[in-house]
Amino acid sequence: MSSSKGPDPILLTLFANRFMSVAEAMGRSLQQTSISTNIKERLDFSCALFAPDGDLVANAPFIPIHLGAMSFAVKYQMKLHGSSLKEGDVLMANSPVAGGSHLPDITIITPVFAPNSKEIIFFTASRGHHADIGGILPGSMPPTSVNIFQEGAEIESFKIVDGGIFDEKGLIEYMVEKPSQYPGSSGCRNIRDVQSDLKAQIAANHKGIQLIHAIVEDYGLETVQEYMYHIRNNAETSVRNLLKDVAKRAGSNILSAVDYLDDGSPISLRVEINETEGSATLDFAGTGSEVRGNLNAPISVVHSAVIYCMRAMLDMDIPLNAGCLVPLDIKIPKKSLLSPSRTAAVCGGNVLTSQRIVDVVLKAFHACAASQGCTNNLTFGTGGKDKDGKAEAGWGYYETIAGGSGAGPGWHGTDGVHTHITNTRIGDVEILERRYPVLLHRFGIRTGSGGTGKWHGGDGVQREIEFLEPMQVSILSERRTRQPYGMEGGNSGMMGKNTWIKKLREGDGDLDNNNETGTRDINIGGKATVFMGKGDRLLIETPGAGAWGVAEEGGRKKDFVHVRAWEPRGSIADRAAAQAAFTCCIV
Template sequence: MDTVHIHRHSGLLSALGLALADVVHEAQEPCSLPYAPETFVQLDQRLSRLEEQSQISTESFLHLRYQGTDCALMVSAHQHPATARSPRAGDFGAAFVERYMREFGFVIPERPVMVDDVRVRGTGRSGLRLEDAPKAQTGPPRVDKMTQCYFEGGYQETPVYLLGELGYGHKLQGPCLIIDSNSTILVEPGCQAEVTETGDIRVSVGAEAPSTVGAQLDPIHLSIFSHRFMSIAEQMGRILQRTAISTNIKERLDFSCALFGPDGGLVSNAPHIPVHLGAMQETVQFQIQHLGADLHPGDVLLSNHPSAGGSHLPDLTVITPVFWPGQTRPVFYVASRGHHADIGGITPGSMPPHSTTLQQEGAVFLSFKLVQGGVFQEEAVTEALRAPGKITGCSGTRNLHDNLSDLRAQVAANQKGIQLVGELAVRDMLRAFGTSRQARGLPLEVSAEDHMDDGSPIRLRVQINLSQGSAVFDFSGTGPEVFGNLNAPRAITLSALIYCLRCLVGRDIPLNQGCLAPVRVVIPRGSILDPSAEAAVVGGNVLTSQRVVDVILAAFGACAASQGCMNNVTLGNAHMGYYETVAGGAGAGPGWHGRSGVHSHMTNTRITDPEILESRYPVILRRFELRLGSGGRGRFRGGDGVIRELLFREEALLSVLTERRAFRPYGLHGGEPGARGLNLLTRKDGRTVNLGGKTSVLVYPGDVFCLHTPGGGGYGDPEEPAPPPGSPPQLPAFPERGSVYEYRRAQEAV
């Protein structure tokens, strides 16, 4: 910023603006007509009738949307002259298409445009004006008095000027003060203030020699661009939440947005859902390799296949390439990943507990052009979403309207990202982003092992090269791909790893591909962490990912295990589908108790508000409270899980996909493990059954599902008193024998 403009009435600006503002009145009436030549006469009559209510200057608006969509835009046609086909107030259709393309990044040319309401805005001019501007200078400005002001470096003699005595053209060198009865303006040392023709103050900020931003960034430039890139991803997320209509995205916030470089490397990922962190980079890079040069301006891609960097099928990723004018290769990519409540498959909600093949989990998109040449491919994507219905025992999507609306919202979020990238206008910055490679304080070699509830082992050995600042994370020995859906795509394992590394580093570093630059990851092909392309994966994304985090944190002794589960609950029938994840207990660590009733690690979604849950779905929330005592005892105790009870009001298929129902979340250094989870169903006749960790069951009006989520593990000997709040963490000298992890070097390596 090199210039600051200060209005002469800055101390009164809001009140003054109210006094000078025009008087505006809007008249509006609902309308449900298509925007077409046969309705133009009716629209003109409605606009004229509203205009007659006002005797002042008027402007006409139409609230337009594509038929069958939910995103309506209020459009004025004053910049589009009327044609033979349009109402007399202007070509609203052209204005709508122009703005829709700008806002959402695509159009639907064959879709009729509907008029939701008509509106006329009448404006009455206030006629009030500010007093005349000050006269030109007639001599040097008069100093009213001298005073002492403190600046960096100490006190300085500072002249004081009266604003009313200054004239047009007066220039004042800082430091100085300019005052009147309503404001005080400080001009800092090295700056210059000038009185403009209108009597305002223009301050020229003292400028250092201009610097060229190149590939070699200083820490200040690095921080600025890191936060600006992160801001782009965050603003994309706000647009996605605002324009989506599904409960999953709008209420539970089960989505992520990110920005990628020309090679598909992650530049910034807003901190939405940790399980999406590294996975989306794999998705973008797959599309680059798969499509090559077959990407053009106006194209938007859709993908969810695990072998293409997907997490599980309900997570649909929308990718938009960003082109600079005149260039044929993308210079950035923006992407948004949202969890869709249903995309078909063998159970409503597309989270089947017992799926054994990928096709049973819903519609599959490897590399699909959702928008081509700026046109939304509604017919093609509809056919793809209904395709699972052709497989025996499966259904196509059960809520096509929500799918299409949320996909349009994802495209709109990406469009916002493109606009913000264009404003940033930086081309060669990405390679400058790196990350600290210091590994001080970490052991040279550690290992850990844990098991899924079915007994599948997850094993990890970490070797750290302190001199080179590099590490190898080796998952050799992990169990093979399972005949079920606990298989986690490789991208999910990388997401868990990048999340843990950022937690362990203990400093604020940019969230981008540089985080894994010094790390080599070894994952055996065909294992539960890198399965075949046909493997079912829905549970791997939401359950196995949590166990990978537990193993990594256990290897370093960072904290006890958290609940290790996302507690996935899905219910649905022919006309509705609902999905939620339920919180539990977090693990304790060296210096803190575990939090109770929170989502931990790889998920960061919200629970649906009771009012929204009960108004939109046939359930009553009877109970939602902490499960007291479920956290593991220890010097620092683990967090408690929760109890959540749902009473069903109509017949539905209930599916639960959960873990930690067999193996308890471990404690560390003498801390006790947290309580196992429990899934109970009480029938209307009073009979209660344990559903186990993974099942689908028909429920009927009057049935009650009661979910008990796991607690977190404790840390340290429970007989040893915890230090007072605010005390620094106290790590034990040696790990306890028989714990889930072990050091392979002596204490000096810690």
Template sequence: HGAAALAHYMAALTGRAERRVREALARLPDGSYQAEERLDDGSPLRVRIAIGGERAVVDFAGSAGVHPGNLNATPAIVRSVVLYVLRLLVDEPLPLNEGLMRAVELHIPAGILNPHFPEDSSRAPAVVGGNVEISQRLTDTLLKALRLAACSQGTMNNVLWGSPRFGYYETVCGGAGAGPGFAGADAVHTHMTNTRITDPEIVEVRYPVRVERFAIRRGSGGAGRWRGGDGVVRELLFLEPMSLSILSQHRIERPYGMEGGEAGQPGRQRVVRASGEVVELGAIDGCEIDAGDRLILETPGGGGWGIPRESV
């Protein structure tokens, strides 16, 4: 077809995306849309979205400083979150392209969302949790500001276990937030994720682990006119010694409800030793495992939307 035809259609795709975003922004009343969410350690994520006509300025001033752990994000992660939320606002299938961001100006101050990386890499801030956890929490912060949906589980529930002989990493689903006219889905990954869990048969064949239970955590979604989705319960039995690590959020802070809907239940994880001793683990935690120990992971439920009918 030639370079000219290719350039023509690429321009058409980006132009269409830009127009759809501008139309979506124009449907919102001009003004300032603000929200704040907090990580389980209290670190704030703040956003102010100033909408005027067909343009928006998204400002993350007031968010936490550089995180001492591994929960730092990068401008690329923040930009991806904003782009994702814009696609939700448009509510129309659009090819992913730069036209989606042409009507939006981003302000990302130095800190947890834009840390400085020195030349000495040994002093660089850790960002692994920013990719899998802050991206989720930031998405829910923007959705809260725009009042598009209640909070989903807001975490990928990263579970890692292994030994010098092997290693394994999985992310675990939870409850989706409800919205105007729809209930949240049970036992799904939401928003900034692209992973699926390994089939239990594969896990058990390849690793000294047994999947004892993988079930919906009934009642963990927040009540509302439209109820939040339920999280899951996942129980693993370990057959030999290994190390266990957890990277998660929403173990203290509950996934918020909207328009009178109730918050979802926070997640929880604990190790039940072969002796019967129970060891509670925090949102970001780990421990050594012995043969016969079990991990019981309960993932968060999504927030509800609207006042529950029984309360009206």
């Protein structure tokens, strides 16, 4: 599709920004028309534009773990439906075998047809995290799941809109009826909110289609598609130059790193760079086997983490797209936790194991110290099947909690930020307390939790919530037994900790004169679900991050000002995804 004379640099920049603006506009539409706290307030969603072959063309700076995986989802649906797609069709999927990351992340895919033609010229897609899609626990992120059937509704392919007709009956069957067939599992506990948000995703995709047609009208289809491929080729060239430079600076074309999950499972990586071609093989041989729990990561998640790291290490303002992966050959051992079996539990692999993959890749490339390595997934809610198997209406809430970002050669880490593959907000306290029966007692920086060194690791946070009604509360977290590593002599960050502050009541046996606080502090570990009573509290202390370099004598930790390299998601700012990984400092 490329012109033999090469792209015009001005038009290349123009089209890159036009394509990114399509994804941004989709994101604004989704935020404005959704109703759930998770999508409207926390901004746990992504929108992107894809080529006719399913490759990622452009995106706004949404959730990195979504964006790399969504291409797998688009390509899967293309193979499944082929040329049978028609104007007015919209597809829905969330299964890991269909390019999904974990089940709460539901992808809506819409083909874009050329005017007055049956030719597909683009795809628009949006992926949103829905707070409850069924499963064994409210929030659909059960820390105790051992198979995918316990994690909620799994959808390989569903035509949610067929020729312009919304299939509400089919949606209820997939989201409510099918998940409840499995022992101990319930269907979606609040289908009305989920249905409304899915319609918002459909509308966002349609907004993208309108803007693509406007671009085609301005420049013509041939020019638009030509520059779509030029943008991808530009990203490929940039990554090839990066790999050549890395090998030159390292003095070797072989890089390696290993890190471990809290259960001891290794994630191992060996990178072999071809300095002549600027290509590389990333081999994850030596990674641990599939685990019984939910830390298994689908291969789409592995690719997401890798493409994010490549884009993050590029010091250029270009869209994250499929070209970043062209020079890379990613090898994933079968039967490992990075290539699990069809029915393996995966809800933690998307949010936790992905963070460790990023740490390992950046460690191999000697880019920066470890960030918090966790997303600290908190869920709570009510409803589902009771002890007699009867379904009760209910609700679920989900949030991820910030920690420290890793330091590097020339910058301190940042305190209290969402790092790497997650880029969501925390729920505003006013909204949280108004919509849910909870009180937020404490939310602030966990001072001193970042590693010390020449360049200090960012501090984690403390978040303490009191529950005003009895409800099921679950935490799914990592870095509770292993510290985020420092590099070049820098110290490691502190591990996280989850504490149940249990209110003592008459008959508990521990309510005596020696207990002045009237509570018990119970460390519930990194992965736990607890039925908390009225007045019980949960204190989550998130990990700090690793430092870079040996501390200079007499150095002071806080003699600097943090500057975020990526603006908050609230503005859906136009920033390169690369900057999400790194922060700088002004002395």
